[in-house]
Amino acid sequence: MKKLNLKSMKKQTREQLFTYTVIIVVYIVVQLLIAAGSMSSLMQGLLVPMCTYSIVAIGLNLCVGYLGELSIGHAGFMCVGAFTGALCTKLLEGTITNKVLLLICALLVGTVVAALFGFLIGIPVLRLKGDYLAIVTLAFGEIIKNIINVLYIAKDTDGFHFAITNGNAIKLSDEGMWLINGAKGISRIPHLSSFTAGIILILVSLFVVYNLVNSRSGRAIMAIRDNRIAAESVGINITKFKLMAFTISAAIAGAGGVLYAHNLSTVTATPANFGYNMSIMILVFVVLGGMGNFRGSIIAAALLTLLPEVLRELKDYRMLIYAIVLIAMMLFNWAPKCIEWRQKIVTRLKKNTGKGAA
Amino acid sequence: MKKFMSVLLATAMVATCLAGCGQKSEGASQAAGTEAAGASTDGAVFKIGSIGPTTGDAAIYGQAVMNAAQIAVDEINAAGGINGYQVAFKYEDDQADAEKSVNAYNSLKDWGMQILMGSVTTTACIAVTDKTAEDGMFQLTPSASSTDVIINDNVFQACFTDPNQGTASAQYIADNGLATKVAVIYDSSSVYSSGIEATFVEEAQAKGLEVVAEESFTADSKTDFSTQLQKAQSAGAELVFLPIYYTEASIILTQANGMGYAPTFFGVDGIDGILGVENFDTSLAEGVVLLTPFAADAADEATQSFVAKYKEAYGETPNQFAADAYDAIYVIKAAAEKAGATPDMSVSDLGAALTAVMPEISVDGLTGVGMTWKATGEVSKAPKAVVIKDGAYVAM
Missing domain, CATH: 3.40.50.2300 (Response regulator)
Structure with a gap:
């Protein structure tokens, strides 16, 4: 067996291992902090949302950073994942008592259905050149939200009842249970999400995207992004690889949605949580973290989820400060002058440490 | 190496952030502790x-x-x-x-x-x-x-509770003979509004009121209600029930006035506040009936x-x-x-x-x-x- 040697490893592998290690270290540190009782309830409550948004950002980064297609409907896939996952849990709650198993079932269902929707949307749209995906996904996000708001599904001894727009049409017997109650969404979802589940999901999605990106398919996807005509000329099936990347991206967003739904006891499709603004928010995570940089997406998602809550002390001014901090962070990360300046500082630091060592 | 450095810095940032919060909470719990300890004395x-x-x-x-x-x-x-x-x-x-x-x-x-x-x-x-x-x-x-x-x-x-408001409204309309043909305009994307609407319609039918139009809108389309109003008008509704908040209600009243449609408008507690809407001609709200537990000009001392x-x-x-x-x-x-x-x-x-x-x-x-x-x-x-x-x- 070949000895594991960090130096002789490929740069990519080393980078990946580093990311996994950092996440696991953060996980252990957080667990220790919780065990020591030195972490506030607010922070503990934020752990799962941070994981949720990191996962969705990883999914979107695959689409934006590697496929080079803009999607502004990822909240829609999250919504699909959240509702189907929660629906699955509500139905299986009676038969499966093991919480872990229940969450895994919900995750599978949510992910698969979100992937299916991604696939269906991708079939017509990804054949086209240009920004059509952005427009169609935008529409998709809004449509899903509105459909769920008029959808009524209930279950009682007579079986399932469905209604559209008019919930009054359903007359339930006493043991009946609402599954989706129009605008009220799904309520009384068991609390299954945990920080551990979130971290495992992040690791799994990272594993999936890293392996995809560094595989033959991944290189094909990037070739399409960089030059479609050249890619076509060497015989790459454009639609197939685009569909592959987009479907996986949607699936990961769906998994994030499942985690979201099981962290709250109720899930409703409102503009605030699954609307256009949320899609843009996820895009902001990706852009701030760097296109094609999954690690950056996680850090950006975690920081930006944390920021408005940490700024709570500022009351109503916090969203204003939040916006300013966001602009400052964008400039610091991506303005050419800033990058130059950061490099200067880094080289100076290196020189100094070099001198110190000598 | 540059990338490593940036990642390192970023993780350090997150770590300090987390640690900072941890410390803050510690401080808070300590403060709470001293307060609690001081409870017995002062x-x-x-x-x-x-x-x-x-x-x-x-x-x-x-x-x-x-x-x-x-x-x-x-x-x-x-x-x-x-x-x-x-x-x-x-x-x-x-x-x-x-x-x-x-x-x-x-x-x-x-x-x-x-x-x-x-x-x-x-x-x-x-x-x-x-x-x-x-x-x-x-x-x-x-x-x-x-x-x-x-x-x-x-x-x-x-x-x-929402069902209570819907039932009470329907009962009130039926018992006082305000109308026999009613229309409802509600926000289907709001839990509050759709909750009241559902029980209102149920009770209205039980009380023999005829619900001639059930028109909905969503949070995404709450600026134009002319379609809903036209449907209510052509169905001959004498009373329009509005289980919605006052912002949308003020638009509905303005648009109904523009169309020359003047039924009785009946609202619930969400309509309260309509007289304070900016740029809204409050004379349009004349004759609006609402079911609310509170009226700001009540005469009692409290x-x-x-x-x-x-x-x-x-x-x-x-x-x-x-x-x-x-x-x-x-x-x-x-x-x-x-x-x-x-x-x-x-x-x-x-x-x-x-x-x-x-x-x-x-x-x-x-x-x-x-x-x-x-x-x-x-x-x-x-x-x-x-x-x-x-x-x-x-x-x-």
Whole structure:
């Protein structure tokens, strides 16, 4: 067996291992902090949302950073994942008592259905050149939200009842249970999400995207992004690889949605949580973290989820400060002058440490 | 190497951020600890927290609750507090979002909250009830009116439940013979609105009213209602029931006037506040009937004193959300006094004690005289119907 040697490893592998290690270290540190009782309830409550948004950002980064297609409907896939996952849990709650198993079932269902929707949307749209995906996904996000708001599904001894727009049409017997109650969404979802589940999901999605990106398919996807005509000329099936990347991206967003739904006891499709603004928010995570940089997406998602809550002390001014901090962070990360300046500082630091060592 | 460096810096940043928060909470818990320790000597305080939107679309409701609760707390403190203990009050913003509401709840817990008066909006409240049930904290919501809110034993409502409002409205219309053909325009994306609509239609049919049009809109399309109004008009509706908030209602009234359609408009507590809408011709609201537990120009002394204080402090007339919040604080006071609660009780003990006495107390407040509670968490108080005449509410 070949000895594991960090130096002789490929740069990519080393980078990946580093990311996994950092996440696991953060996980252990957080667990220790919780065990020591030195972490506030607010922070503990934020752990799962941070994981949720990191996962969705990883999914979107695959689409934006590697496929080079803009999607502004990822909240829609999250919504699909959240509702189907929660629906699955509500139905299986009676038969499966093991919480872990229940969450895994919900995750599978949510992910698969979100992937299916991604696939269906991708079939017509990804054949086209240009920004059509952005427009169609935008529409998709809004449509899903509105459909769920008029959808009524209930279950009682007579079986399932469905209604559209008019919930009054359903007359339930006493043991009946609402599954989706129009605008009220799904309520009384068991609390299954945990920080551990979130971290495992992040690791799994990272594993999936890293392996995809560094595989033959991944290189094909990037070739399409960089030059479609050249890619076509060497015989790459454009639609197939685009569909592959987009479907996986949607699936990961769906998994994030499942985690979201099981962290709250109720899930409703409102503009605030699954609307256009949320899609843009996820895009902001990706852009701030760097296109094609999954690690950056996680850090950006975690920081930006944390920021408005940490700024709570500022009351109503916090969203204003939040916006300013966001602009400052964008400039610091991506303005050419800033990058130059950061490099200067880094080289100076290196020189100094070099001198110190000598 | 450059990338490694940047990642390292970033992780360091996250770590310091996390550590910073950890330390802060430590500091907070220490502070709470010293306060608790000082309790035996120089009077501890009851810490009442509240959650609601002070930013975003529903900000007006959250602000009303925050202001009114503050007035009530100040009054109680001036009068000697609850069981001789002063009350500390803290309010957190949730933007009417379930996830942010849970964050706000956790943030208040770090502050040392013992009793929760919130959340203001229904969806957010449902998410929070799950957390209070876990912690055994007593929760009284001023205005989250869905029946899903009170599933857990520790949660009580100061406002009517949605089904109650729908049923009461239909009964009122039928019993007073206001109309026989009614139309409903409601927000299908709002839990509040669709909840009332469902029970209204059910009760209306039972009472022999003819529901000729059930028209909906969503939060995304709430600026033009001409289609809905035209349908109601062509169906010959004599009365249009509006189980919605006043912002949309003011647009509906303006557009109906533009079309020359003048049925009776009948609203519920969400319409309260319509006279304060900016750039709205209040003469259009003449003749609007609404079912609300609170009217700002009621003649009783309690209401007048509250309205005067509110106007002086915040420069506007309080709405029904404010009145419910004001009452809610006094309900907490009444329950705490009945249970003989003290601030040194643990959160869950306090919660259990208050939950146990809630069905026994009776409170006279701004929104009802002799309000009582069922063990399920539902309040029983009589709705009042008022009509808008000459720019003011007049009891019917």
